[in-house]
Amino acid sequence: MTYFVSTKTVSEASRFSLMSLQTRLADGQKELTTGRLIDVGESLGYETGKTVSLRQEFERLTQITETNVLVATRLAASQAAIKQMAGNAQSFLDSLTGARESASAKATVAAAAKAGLAALTDMLNTTAGGEYVFAGINTDMKPVAEYVASPASAASTSVAAAFLAEFGFAQSDPAVSNISSADMEAFLGGGFDGLFGAASWSADWSSASDSNIRSRISTYELIDTSANANEQAFRDLAQAYTMVADLNVETLNQNTYEAVLNAASKILGKAAQGIGDIQSRLGIAQQRVSNADERMALQVNILTEHINGLETVDPYEASTKVSALITQIETAYALTARVQRLSLLNYL
Amino acid sequence: MSLNIATGVANSSLGANSEQIAVLSRNIARAGEANASRKTVNLVTTGDGGVRAASITRASNQALFVNSLTARSAAASHQAITSSLNQLERTINDPELDASPAALIEKLGSDLQQYATTPGDITVAKSTVLTAKKLAVSLNEATSITQAVRKDADAGIAEAVTRVNELLRQFGKANETIVKGVQSGADVTDALDERDSLLASVSELIGVRPLNRAGGDMALYTDGGVTLFETTARTVQFTATSMFTAGIQGGSVTIDGVPVTGSSAAMPISSGKIYGLTQVRDDYAVSYQRQLDETARALVDIFRETDQSATPLLADATGLFTYSGAPAIPGTGTIVNGVAASIAVNPAVDPDLGGSAKLLRDSGVNGAAYVYNATSASGFSDRLLTLSDALGANRPFDAVAGLETSANVRGFSASSVAWLSEARKTASEDMDYSETMMQRSGEALSSATGVNIDQEMTRMLEVERSYAASAKLIAAIDGMFETLLAAAG
Numbered sequence: 001m002t003y004f005v006s007t008k009t010v011s012e013a014s015r016f017s018l019m020s021l022q023t024r025l026a027d028g029q030k031e032l033t034t035g036r037l038i039d040v041g042e043s044l045g046y047e048t049g050k051t052v053s054l055r056q057e058f059e060r061l062t063q064i065t066e067t068n069v070l071v072a073t074r075l076a077a078s079q080a081a082i083k084q085m086a087g088n089a090q091s092f093l094d095s096l097t098g099a100r101e102s103a104s105a106k107a108t109v110a111a112a113a114k115a116g117l118a119a120l121t122d123m124l125n126t127t128a129g130g131e132y133v134f135a136g137i138n139t140d141m142k143p144v145a146e147y148v149a150s151p152a153s154a155a156s157t158s159v160a161a162a163f164l165a166e167f168g169f170a171q172s173d174p175a176v177s178n179i180s181s182a183d184m185e186a187f188l189g190g191g192f193d194g195l196f197g198a199a200s201w202s203a204d205w206s207s208a209s210d211s212n213i214r215s216r217i218s219t220y221e222l223i224d225t226s227a228n229a230n231e232q233a234f235r236d237l238a239q240a241y242t243m244v245a246d247l248n249v250e251t252l253n254q255n256t257y258e259a260v261l262n263a264a265s266k267i268l269g270k271a272a273q274g275i276g277d278i279q280s281r282l283g284i285a286q287q288r289v290s291n292a293d294e295r296m297a298l299q300v301n302i303l304t305e306h307i308n309g310l311e312t313v314d315p316y317e318a319s320t321k322v323s324a325l326i327t328q329i330e331t332a333y334a335l336t337a338r339v340q341r342l343s344l345l346n347y348l
Numbered sequence: 349m350s351l352n353i354a355t356g357v358a359n360s361s362l363g364a365n366s367e368q369i370a371v372l373s374r375n376i377a378r379a380g381e382a383n384a385s386r387k388t389v390n391l392v393t394t395g396d397g398g399v400r401a402a403s404i405t406r407a408s409n410q411a412l413f414v415n416s417l418t419a420r421s422a423a424a425s426h427q428a429i430t431s432s433l434n435q436l437e438r439t440i441n442d443p444e445l446d447a448s449p450a451a452l453i454e455k456l457g458s459d460l461q462q463y464a465t466t467p468g469d470i471t472v473a474k475s476t477v478l479t480a481k482k483l484a485v486s487l488n489e490a491t492s493i494t495q496a497v498r499k500d501a502d503a504g505i506a507e508a509v510t511r512v513n514e515l516l517r518q519f520g521k522a523n524e525t526i527v528k529g530v531q532s533g534a535d536v537t538d539a540l541d542e543r544d545s546l547l548a549s550v551s552e553l554i555g556v557r558p559l560n561r562a563g564g565d566m567a568l569y570t571d572g573g574v575t576l577f578e579t580t581a582r583t584v585q586f587t588a589t590s591m592f593t594a595g596i597q598g599g600s601v602t603i604d605g606v607p608v609t610g611s612s613a614a615m616p617i618s619s620g621k622i623y624g625l626t627q628v629r630d631d632y633a634v635s636y637q638r639q640l641d642e643t644a645r646a647l648v649d650i651f652r653e654t655d656q657s658a659t660p661l662l663a664d665a666t667g668l669f670t671y672s673g674a675p676a677i678p679g680t681g682t683i684v685n686g687v688a689a690s691i692a693v694n695p696a697v698d699p700d701l702g703g704s705a706k707l708l709r710d711s712g713v714n715g716a717a718y719v720y721n722a723t724s725a726s727g728f729s730d731r732l733l734t735l736s737d738a739l740g741a742n743r744p745f746d747a748v749a750g751l752e753t754s755a756n757v758r759g760f761s762a763s764s765v766a767w768l769s770e771a772r773k774t775a776s777e778d779m780d781y782s783e784t785m786m787q788r789s790g791e792a793l794s795s796a797t798g799v800n801i802d803q804e805m806t807r808m809l810e811v812e813r814s815y816a817a818s819a820k821l822i823a824a825i826d827g828m829f830e831t832l833l834a835a836a837g
Contacts, residue, residue: 006386006798007379009791016787040443041765045773049766051443056454056758059446063458067465131468137727139468213727215465222733311443344802348809 014336021329028322031313040311051310058303061296064218068289070129071215071225075286077128078227079279085123086275089237092116093268096244096261106250106257113244113264117147120237124229136209136228143208143229147242154204155195159246162191171248179252181259188243188263196239198230205238206230218292225285233274240267353396355825360398361818364391367401368811372804379799382790383545386799387537406537407797413544414558416793417551419786421571421619424552426779428504428624429632433772435497436636439490440765449490449643450761452483453739457758460736463709468726473705480668481693481700487644491689494637495592501629502598505609506588508553508622509601515553516568516581519546523566523577530564540564550576554584555619572615574603594637595685598629632771638749639764640688644671645678646745646757648687650738652677653711653718665714670694675714681744681753708732 027038037043044051095112099105124134124144131139145153152160160170166187169175194200208229215225244264249257368389378384385406392402440448446455459476466472522543529536543566550556555571568577576582587599600610601622607613609626617623651668655661665675672690695701696713711731712719721728740756747753751763 004795004803005800006794007801008382008798009794012794013791036444041437041440041769042772042776044769046766046770048440048443048769049762052448052450052762052765053759055443055446055451056457056762059451059454059458060461063461067462070465129466131466131727135727137467137725137729138723139725139727141726209723209725209727211725214729214733216461216733216736344805348805 010339014332014339018329018332018336021325021332025322025325025329028318028325032315032318032322035315035318036312044310047310051307054303054307054310058300058307060219061300061303064216065293065296065300067215068217068293071217072286072289074128074131074133074213075225075282075289077126078133079282079286081123081126081133082227082275082279082282085120085234085237086272086279088116088119088123089240089268089271089275092241093265093272096265096268100258100261103254106252109244109261110249113241114148117238117241117245120144120234120241121146124234132208133226134208134229134234136226136230137211137213138207138209139213141207143206144238145205145207147246155242156246158195158200158204159192159242162195163187163247166191171246174251176248176251177253179256181255184252184256184259185263188260192243193239196235198235201230201235205235217289218296221288221292223285223288224281225289227278227282231274231278233271233278236267236271236274240264240271243267351825351828355822356396357398358818358821358825360394360400362815362822364389364399364401365811365815365818369808369815371404372808372811375799375804376801379801379804382794383541383548384799385537385541385544385797403533404535404537406540408540409793409796410560412789412793412796416786416789417548417556417558418571418619419782419789420548420551421555421623423779423782423786424621425555425619425624425627426775426782428501428621429627430772430775430779432497432501432625432628433632433768433775435500436494436633436768437772439486439493440768443765447486448761448765449483449486449640450758450765452479452486453643453647453758453761455479456483457736457739460732460739464729464732464736467709467729467732470705473708474699476708477668477693477697477699477705481698483647484669484691484693487640487647487688487691490640491594491637494633494640495594495689498592498598498629498633499589501625501633502588502592504625505598505601505622505629506586508625509584509586512550512553512584512622513581515546515550516577516584519543519550519568519577520581522546526564526566536564551620553621555617555623570603570608570615570617571619572608572613572617574606574608574615574617576603593686594641594689601626635750636764636768637688638683638746639751639760639767641683641685642745642749642751643757643761643764644669644688644691645684646743646760648674648691649677649680649743650757651735653714653720655717656711656720656722657717660717662714662717665718666694667711667713668694668697668708681746683746683748 031038040051041048092112095109099109121144125142126133132141132143135141135143145155147153147155149156163171167176167179167183195204206229210228210230212224212228213226214222216222217225243260247260249260252260371387371389375384375387385408387404387406389401390403390405391399394400440450443451446452456476456479459472459479463469463472463476522539525539526536526543528534529539547556547558547566547568550568554576556576557569557571559567559569561567565579566577567575567579570576576584582604584601584603585605586601589596589598592598597610600607600612601617602608606615608615608617609622610616610630648666648669648671651666652664653667654664664677666677669691671678671687671692673684673687674694678684678687694703694707694713696703697705697707699705707713709728709732710719710721710724720731739758742754742756745751745753745755745760751760751767755763
């Protein structure tokens with residue numbers, strides 16, 4: 001039996017196969033140069049959803065890593081300021097101990113207290129990236145105003161008013177030398193102490209919010225990443241500095257003067273402990289941020305690998321494919337030319 | 349037997365030979381035509397011993413022909429589906445470009461994270477709102493692309509229906525010529541070729557089953573069994589829909605008033621371009637639109653605002669994203685057609701339209717009762733963190749979208765991408781397969797019924813020889829007469 005084949009079939013067959021070979025060659029070349037699949041959606045099918053999800057995850061982690069830089073900066077700025085506050089408080093405490101006996105040291109101590117108060121105000125007003133780090137969520141408001149200012153600050157006005165109410169005369173009055181140590185202790189533990197309670201502090205001293213800034217530092221971790229100027233330790237520091245700076249200690253008699261220094265030392269000791277707590281709290285937050293960053297860096301690497309695994313082509317495979325296609329096409333060309341020459345007409 | 353009779357026989361051979369040469373030339377001339385079939389001359393011996401070309405037959409193979417029709421219909425429907433799905437793919441693009449709604453939802457999530465870290469930064473607020481706008485626009489655009497695909501498909505069906513009617517009319521003519529020709533014994537092979545070629549064209553548009561009947565007549569039925577042609581052409585009708593939006597259904601194709609597409613069709617067609625386009629218009633594009641609408645609905649829902657008063661009295665209202673039904677929140681887990689078309693960023697939040705981007709942090713688009721940040725603290729991040737979390741929280745989706753019924757909006761939009769890509773992959777593989785099938789069945793048919801020039805050439809040599817021999821015979825008889833006349837003279 002002879003197998004019949006029409007002339008059209010012979011020529012069409014090579015045309016069709018050449019066309020499909022050329023399309024594949026064009027795709028192969030593009031894959032080879034870009035290193036990625038020619039049409040990710042069509043090649044991967046339902047798995048495209050996976051690469052889209054992976055890319056979403058990738059974007060999310062990268063973004064959190066980026067915002068963690070901001071968080072870390074804020075924490076570092078807070079820590080630096082707090083460290084300085086603690087150092088200042090320590091040296092002030094030292095100077096109090098030395099100044100106890102000498103009457104001439106009174107003025108020096110008062111000056112040191114004023115400087116310490118100014119420095120504390122300055123530290124509490126630390127900014128990072130245009131935000132006040134100790135302002136809680138009121139990041140655009142300067143948390144603490146200057147104590148010595150003109151017109152008089154709300155804080156110094158309240159202190160003066162409390163003093164007048166307690167003793168019947170102002171701090172600048174020469175009569176302050178007559179205040180007994182017992183009376184002074186009563187004032188410091190009563191009316192004056194009340195000025196540094198949470199409510200009065202917020203009214204006179206601070207514009208900060210009690211709510212700390214909360215930040216998402218990894219996909220599932222949401223933590224407090226700031227301390228605010230309303231914390232007890234900061235109030236204590238301000239209290240200690242103010243009592244030495246603004247009660248006219250130069251004019252007080254020796255007993256009363258010592259009573260003020262004793263009270264200040266006691267509060268400073270308490271403040272130092274509180275500062276330590278805040279430092280360790282922020283330290284833990286810093287630690288968690290850096291742990292989260294490390295973890296996310298690992299995840300990002302894995303995600304990148306997965307995405308590449310899905311979307312990219314093996315360059316060796318692509319290159320082999322292209323050379324194989326070229327050989328095939330060349331063969332097909334040669335074959336077509338021969339088939340076209342093959343006609344009975346040439347032999348008649 | 350006389351020499352005269354011998355001359356007559358030789359003469360009849362010359363006539364038959366010319367007839368054969370004529371048919372051979374016709375074969376060779378049409379060798380390049382796709383639907384041309386090989387013709388052969390049937391010779392019969394006449395009563396006086398001569399030959400005569402009794403009829404011309406053409407090579408045909410009904411089984412292979414029907415096969416090739418089926419393959420054509422399948423390829424045409426897959427081509428229509430693939431090219432429409434490729435248009436829908438524009439709504440996603442390469443995942444690397446991050447242009448799909450899924451990628452933009454993620455970008456919005458990232459921006460919210462950034463904004464939650466620096467809630468006082470108005471630049472970040474504005475860029476977050478800008479991303480939200482891009483997302484809304486991408487959903488609007490995806491909707492218009494999807495509806496344009498449906499409209500194109502609808503217009504394509506209308507065009508195909510007009511063409512089918514025209515082809516059926518021509519088919520009727522060819523069929524009539526054949527029936528008459530068969531009755532009168534004329535050569536109808538070319539008309540048969542033409543009828544086959546018309547049938548092939550019809551099969552690209554609508555799946556068709558031919559039925560040969562007595563006297564060369566042919567009846568046509570759709571692959572669903574509805575009569576398309578029987579003695580006369582049946583009317584195929586379709587009314588195009590002028591505008592498509594989500595939820596609008598297109599018309600169905602009817603043959604003699606019987607619907608053959610759509611849910612009301614009792615005997616629906618199942619291949620051909622019309623079938624493929626109907627699938628796109630009523631199935632693929634509709635599902636994809638539902639997925640877009642569900643994504644948009646989830647976004648409107650996520651960014652809703654709740655009354656913050658001590659004793660809340662007011663109903664929840666739309667926040668960052670608004671839509672045609674605002675300020676009411678669309679119902680939970682139930683599709684609302686057209687949300688993706690109308691979703692937009694609330695003008696009160698859009699800085700380009702005079703709104704304040706900070707409202708994203710503080711809320712209160714709908715009035716003071718909805719303000720979350722009561723003290724206007726610039727570092728207030730609770731609302732932003734809640735929103736960012738809500739993007740990752742599972743919520744119910746309507747099952748008609750054909751995806752998960754409980755997922756977060758990120759996952760849902762990624763699934764939508766997966767769904768479309770998978771549909772494209774399958775359609776493209778089906779198309780490759782059916783095109784190869786069409787190619788192969790076409791080759792098989794062409795091999796069985798087509799023309800091989802070499803064979804025709806060989807036949808020509810034969811005929812040539814036969815002609816020469818007959819001519820020689822006549823010359824010999826002539827010589828014999830000459831001898832006879834000379835002897836007689």
